[in-house]
Amino acid sequence: MKRLIFMGPPGAGKGTQAKIICDDYKIPQISTGDILRNAVKSGTEMGLKAQKFMEAGDLVPDSVVIGIIGERLREKDCSTGFLLDGFPRTIEQADALGKLLTELGIKLDSVINLAVPDADLVKRLLDRAIKEGRADDNEETIKNRLANYNSKTLPLLDYYRKKGSLREIDGLGSMQDIAAKIKKELG
Ligand code: AMP
Numbered sequence: 001m002k003r004l005i006f007m008g009p010p011g012a013g014k015g016t017q018a019k020i021i022c023d024d025y026k027i028p029q030i031s032t033g034d035i036l037r038n039a040v041k042s043g044t045e046m047g048l049k050a051q052k053f054m055e056a057g058d059l060v061p062d063s064v065v066i067g068i069i070g071e072r073l074r075e076k077d078c079s080t081g082f083l084l085d086g087f088p089r090t091i092e093q094a095d096a097l098g099k100l101l102t103e104l105g106i107k108l109d110s111v112i113n114l115a116v117p118d119a120d121l122v123k124r125l126l127d128r129a130i131k132e133g134r135a136d137d138n139e140e141t142i143k144n145r146l147a148n149y150n151s152k153t154l155p156l157l158d159y160y161r162k163k164g165s166l167r168e169i170d171g172l173g174s175m176q177d178i179a180a181k182i183k184k185e186l187g
Contacts (some may be wrong), residue, residue: 001081002027002186003106005088007156008114010145011121011128012171013178017114018085020179021186027081030072032065034085057136057144059089059152066096073100089153094160111160112182114171118146 002025008014015031022029036054039047046068050060069087072078088094101107116124122142129137136145160166167185171178 001025002083002110003081003108004083004186005108005111005160006083006085006114007111007153007160008171009116009118009121009149009153010142011125012114012116013124013175014085014114016175017178017182018083020175021182022083024183025081025083025186027083028077029083029085030069030078030087031085032060032068032087032089035068035072036060036065054136055141057141057148059148062090062092062096065089066093069093069097070100073104088156089149091155091159094156108165110167110186111165112185113157113166113168114178115168116171120172121146 004021004027006014006018006021015033018029018031021027036047036050040051040054041047046064050064053060065087069084073082084097088097122139125137125142125145126139128134136142157166169178169181169185173181
């Protein structure tokens with residue numbers, strides 16, 4: 001049973017590593033990005049609200065993603081653990097998550113941060129744009145996503161470092177090597 005947060009800039013390989021870890025520990029991968037992309041695809045009210053922020057590479061309003069996580073963590077499959085992939089991304093989201101976990105009477109095990117230098121990220125994101133055709137993987141949007149990450153999400157590293165739950169992993173290397181490093185850290 002593990003309750004984890006995966007952090008790291010866009011393009012750090014968070015999603016890929018999250019999948020490996022979730023298969024290994026048999027816990028659900030909760031990606032706010034995936035949930036939002038599905039909502040956009042199916043044209044729900046939430047999707048319509050989120051779409052313009054996502055296409056511009058901006059963060060979707062805190063209230064929307066906090067609502068998503070509040071519902072999702074109450075679902076039955078989360079009772080044996082979970083991995084949050086791409087949430088929280090702001091201090092307000094982290095505070096809301098803290099309150100939610102207290103309400104549910106549970107605690108986080110670890111916050112994993114995958115660190116990758118900015119120069120490598122742009123290249124990886126542009127490569128992904130070609131492979132996956134994501135609407136928000138163009139150069140201008142990528143720059144905005146990185147700027148948002150640096151201003152709004154990076155402060156969360158200190159937030160979790162102070163709580164003693166941050167585990168920092170070098171995100172450069174092969175997929176297998178990085179997965180091995182994460183598993184070693186998680187024990
Ligand atoms: P991702 O797949 O995690 O890179 O997320 C894709 C996009 O979804 C982001 O660029 C944001 O527009 C939106 N998004 C995903 N998670 C969050 C979050 N926790 N807070 C705000 N916006 C989010």
